[in-house]
Amino acid sequence: MDLLQDLQWRGIIYQQTDEEGFKEQLKKEMTSLYCGVDPTADSMHIGHLLPFLTLRRFQEAGHRPIILVGGATGMIGDPSGKTQERQLQSIEKIQHNVECLKKQLERIFNFEGENGAVMTNNYDWIGSLDMISFLRDYGKHIGINYMLSKDIVSSRLEAGISFTEFTYTILQAIDFNHLYENYNCKVQIGGSDQWGNITTGLEMIRKVQGEGAKGFGFTIPLVTKSDGTKFGKTESGAVWLDAEKTTPYEFYQFWINTADQDVVKYLKIFTFLSKEEIEALEESVQTEPHLRKAQKTLAEEMTRLVHGQEALDTAINISQALFSGDIKSLTAAEIMQGFKDVPSYKHEDGAEITLVDLIVNAKISPSKRQAREDITNGAISINGDKVTDVQYVLSQNDRVEDQFTIIRRGKKKYTLIQY
Template identity: 75%
Template sequence: MSELMDDLRWRGLVYQETDADGLADIIEKEKISLYCGVDPTADSMHIGHLLPFLTLRRFQNHGHRPIVLVGGATGLIGDPSGKKEERKLQTLEQVEKNVQGLKKQLEQIFDFSGENGALLTNNFEWVGSMDLITFLRDYGKHIGVNYMLAKDIVSSRLESGISFTEFTYTILQAIDFYQLYENWNCKLQIGGSDQWGNITTGLEMIRKIAGEGAKAYGMTIPLVTKADGTKFGKTESGAIWLDPVKTTPYEFYQFWMNTADADVVKYLKLFTFLDRTAIEELEQSVQSEPHLRKAQRTLAEEMTRLIHGEKALQQAIRITEALFSGNIAALNADEIEQGLKDVPTHVHKEGEETGLVEILVKAKISPSKRQAREDIQNGAISINGERITDLHYVLEDKDKLGGKFTVIRRGKKKYHLIQYQ
């Protein structure tokens, strides 16, 4: 077995293969091109999209050439995989906007320079201009209806109903694999476990058009699950996006930091590029000194650096440390906005009362003036990390961090944000 395939299996990244021996042999003997695709159903990917692309990057690290395909055409149709009903069709303008968003994120993951630099493609290049007759005669002719009906992606929808549009999706993806095989000598497609049917249809298309001697392969990656049975990548606030506006780098960092001990070693294997020795050392740390959370910190740092860069990682660490220590004044306005994005916020308008007691009541930090006074006297109120016990304290410009915010904490953990207008 090749070193690469051995590593992929150790990490738990191999779920299904069309020809395990053939694939291991070809990647041992030559440097191949291989691809993975994503449809632009949104203007950002979320962490559920990451694993196939990170696996593609592992191939690149071993000298193979990754082809990253953004489905500008298939995104206009909609993949029926895992869906119980028809997707809402998107406009061409929306798909193009989404394509640009995804390209930016993919460029963060792959190296596009050098001899095996990644190639970014869009299937709209060959599907967008294809006429119906060409689609039916050159491609549709090679894929039987019975063959398609046997696919899980189609059969699972027969009872609830599937349109001809989505029924043909698997043929469109098969065309992608054939086009990349023919024009870029692409020998392998990888994807999530839900893409097995689409991948094997592509291999069927290649076999029918290029002949029985055509050498192409398919591989899927397992669905990521959590030890407690809940869905990976989802939080109370929703999906964890790669777009820093939808999910801030601090929130992204915290997601990985909050990984359970039962899951962290598995995630280090699946998502990071740390070698076996480093991961095994962290595994030992989880067992012998779990309170230090070294594995979680390493996971959070590796993933945030990969997706958002070193500067955003350092900012996320700074926010984390400031919130933990209570040293809020060390943060700038942007960092406060990231770190306290989801805390209760009160908008304070110019000319309104700035006495601390009045603000505590108006911002609903304390339920009454009497309680507000008690909170202040008891030392339960901190402004920008500094405890205030003066009942007559008035908020001034010096209390406005970055000229925009004042952070009030009641007790040990209840943060509130005062935003000035």
């Protein structure tokens, strides 16, 4: 099975501008392909991953990936998928975001060898472009009617679109033309919402480079969940690649909680496992779903890819400790990850305190009477150990690295006590 057949099997191909021509181009020579992202935030989220992982598949097949971080286009904002104008950010903020995104993207690609990845920033060529040159050299080649026919523009006409965002598609077309001219880049890869921008880029190449110039566009379908809810969102918001925004443990948990109906699809599009490996896991979903082998494999592959092996090991350790109730085996750093979003209480003076007083002060139980009843009934655990002594006094021995104590009431209500 060749690369395009593999992509077809994985369900990654959505649209191509010239399927047969693209197939011949890949056979003919090592081909340079690019995918871009605008630095509208200081981290990508998992919704950004699929186009770049697809770009990496082309690299593994011997082609050269060009990664574009839009330091210039990020100042404008892509109207695609938006119902209102984006809030413009400062140059300093955009540059900070560019550096953050570059670090995340560097984890995905190999930058060594003949087909080593190339990192680019479109501010390097658009930032110095003056208005007259923009209008004469590029604006002249793209007609208003052509732009109005694009979904990314037409969908905004009723609500309103500024001239700034209206011209975004031309800026992205300039990118494709620049990479074609300077890097021999023949292909742009993007999500399905980028079809209009990609085809405008091909039109720009044809007009600027001449009729003999040939480029290709390739888009990837929107990732969906079987239950109809939006992929990549949790109750607490987006699943970020930045470990400070979404911890590796939370990242791991997102993937391991994938529904049986979705897990095989995600293994196909997000991981680099072979067809045989994925089919074996698909069989496991059908015959032994309780083992959740497919979900565990998906979570391991994705966490290792984005955060590395050490972070994966930590995420697994936290998961196992929480499942078994062995909280004492966790380090303070692991507790900070695993209990990031649970209610917390600061025991200010750090002195010894009765368990009854602590759980009332921390609002774990509403009153001392209820607290005593909870303890007597075995509903209260300290660091995973059940405590039934209403006279119990917490000491330094109940703290993890002298920083935290985890109190659990019932099966699921955790509270993080900080010192």
